[in-house]
């Protein structure tokens with residue numbers, strides 16, 4: 001039997017290692033359009049110690065290690081571009097601790113976002129975590145790793161990586177480190193007041209280490225939630241509308257979408273304002289304040305609030321929003337991929353126009369929209385393109401559109417988020433050269449054998 | 462594979478909503494829960510089936526295990542994010558199994574089961590004459606024009622806990638003055654598992670044989686012990702010309718229970734929804750209503766109940782083929798721990814397969830002194846007897 005396979009089996013048990021054709025097939029691809037590449041082994045560790053032993057073995061054998069969470073990033077970031085071991089982290093999904101008064105949870109890396117939220121709803125009903133609209137099996141570590149964002153990104157903490165209070169990481173050399181307050185005291189309350197080392201890992205796509213535990217901030221869960229929809233025909237007004245709403249500090253989540261279907265929405269931009277409150281009185285007041293701030297818009301009939309159909313409200317207020325996943329089936333094709341560009345808020349109109357132009361040029365359909373991150377600090381603008389998985393030409397058109405979009409996002413002053421490898425290369429080419437060099441130096445120090453998710457964050461993979 | 466499925470199988474996004482129940486409590490796809498490789502999740506399995514159809518992967522033992530470890534519990538159907546394909550998810554798995562059966566390359570456990578059924582008329586390779594041992598001493602008549610045929614099925618006829626359950630139900634039906642008869646040694650398997658294991662031809666043969674027999678005897682109404690037989694007789698037999706009024710025993714009891722007098726009990730009970738009654742046939746209330754009508758019985762729910770229930774792991778033929786296997790992550794063992802969390806001392810079941818799976822799991826977990834698995838009819842019987 002294969003020596004590496006045997007050693008991996010000794011570490012995690014033979015039930016949790018595979019080099020079978022079936023697993024190599026499934027773990028060679030994700031739901032997006034990036035091209036597949038097979039791993040040699042798929043391993044499902046259960047503890048930090050097991051991860052550590054796997055990493056030591058990988059160093060000895062000089063084979064790549066690619067961490068995988070939910071595998072839902074869509075841009076192929078866990079496709080093992082150079083083979084090796086895919087480390088599926090989802091068996092490590094224990095919720096270790098919830099500190100109610102200090103508002104944080106400590107979870108194992110592979111904990112599903114949805115499962116954390118269900119756990120809180122049952123055991124700590126006054127608290128909640130910020131949920132991305134990714135399917136609920138997206139993992140906490142995978143999401144913070146790529147600077148995800150979610151329902152509380154506007155009102156509470158910005159990117160989910162900013163909500164991280166501490167990490168446990170297995171370094172590429174096998175050392176286990178704890179970062180944040182947990183490195184010094186038994187509490188995981190924050191990364192301050194210590195030198196902040198978490199940035200060596202967050203955003204690096206697993207190229208600098210494997211996260212095994214995450215401390216993540218929790219927030220109050222008000223009793224009621226409701227929403228308002230504001231509709232405008234002039235996209236140039238959207239940044240100002242967003243600015244005003246944010247400044248009221250009355251809403252929880254602030255998103256925006258444009259879709260060619262259903263036809264009644266075509267040509268309009270819809271801003272969705274989610275509001276939470278603990279009483280009807282508070283809800284009424286918050287709505288009134290938000291309405292007031294946009295008074296001149298709706299009085300001039302340039303834009304206006306529209307009632308949200310009951311059915312639509314139910315899915316708009318759902319977290320995560322299932323209908324976003326269902327977008328994959330709009331063309332009966334089973335897939336979509338998007339460029340989520342992090343852009344300055346004032347660039348929303350440019351992004352909108354670019355999205356329309358690119359999809360028209362490539363002859364594909366689209367959904368455009370996004371979410372406010374922080375109190376108006378940046379905007380995650382998504383350009384989502386559905387494709388037919390059974391039609392290679394269609395997938396090629398979407399690949400082209402994604403590439404065009406990456407270029408356009410950078411040109412307008414934004415940065416593609418969780419970019420696929422080719423998008424990462426575009427970013428790196430535009431990056432301040434000394435910064436890129438510094439990144440590579442850090443990586444060389446942390447991962448001398450270059451085993452961690454190779455191909456990512458490299459100009460020449 | 463049938464064209465209608467071959468044309469849509471690429472529409473699974475592999476987004477994984479189907480791994481969880483609607484309330485996200487925990488992994489709710491038993492084969493994924495057990496194996497944890499993406500390949501054993503609903504989406505992974507569908508992608509592999511497609512790859513197999515396209516020649517990207519070959520028939521193998523591993524692939525067969527992946528295919529046959531689906532317990533057809535329909536959690537995926539409930540939770541899938543794609544409204545237009547979700548109702549076909551399990552049908553696609555069954556269709557792929559049919560292709561595999563046709564090619565003659567199936568796991569030994571599946572082959573043995575299908576062989577036993579076709580040769581002996583039951584999964585246990587037991588003599589047909591021993592079918593009605595469960596009824597010894599109960600004075601139950603053979604079916605001869607009574608209002609209902611009580612169809613007991615293989616597990617109720619041959620499995621020890623199944624037999625206990627068949628007795629409890631029959632005793633209660635008698636107490637409720639319901640007119641019924643049984644087929645005894647004339648009964649053969651209902652075919653539900655044969656169908657889900659992909660032997661469509663054998664299923665048709667079994668179903669037709671049953672339909673003919675039922676018609677010959679003038680049967681119009683059927684009470685089934687098992688939700689699995691309930692499913693095939695209610696939903697599949699009509700396609701082959703067998704139109705009977707089919708009821709699960711909890712439905713008949715629910716209608717009759719108001720006339721049964723019961724004494725007060727002191728019992729905290731949680732109820733496990735069988736997939737073939739719940740998600741397959743949308744019957745969540747009759748069993749609960751029967752339990753609630755027992756005076757003093759406190760019914761508490763597990764976190765995963767009704768549409769969100771975690772399967773016992775015995776569906777889709779796995780009860781007989783055991784492809785899903787045992788171990789701490791097997792859904793039956795996870796399920797009994799969930800039942801313990803409710804504080805109930807009784808885990809009520811309404812299916813002989815669940816009964817066996819969960820009883821064994823209680824033993825495997827060493828929880829015999831904390832919880833007892835009991836069938837609904839047995840619980841009611843005790844209250845009647847008090």
Ligand SMILES: Cc1cc2nc3c(=O)[nH]c(=O)nc-3n(C[C@H](O)[C@H](O)[C@H](O)COP(=O)(O)OP(=O)(O)OC[C@H]3O[C@@H](n4cnc5c(N)ncnc54)[C@H](O)[C@@H]3O)c2cc1C
Nearest residue numbers: 069070071072073132133134138139142143148149206211
């Ligand atoms: C319909 C849909 C909607 C979405 N909406 C949102 C949204 O609203 N907000 C949002 O943020 N995202 C969204 N996403 C994108 C993505 O699904 C999420 O960000 C998701 O949380 C990623 O987590 P994951 O566990 O799937 O990560 P994966 O895709 O598994 O991994 C992401 C990256 O992190 C690395 N990684 C994973 N685990 C570890 C670990 N333990 N240690 C080190 N590296 C690791 C991987 O190697 C990879 O590079 C959406 C996706 C879909 C399909």
Ligand code: SF4
Nearest residue numbers: 475476477479504541
């Ligand atoms: S079956 Fe449905 S929910 Fe599951 S992966 Fe496929 S599309 Fe997603």
Ligand code: SF4
Nearest residue numbers: 490531532534535537
């Ligand atoms: S039917 Fe049940 S076991 Fe089969 S894939 Fe769906 S959820 Fe999993």
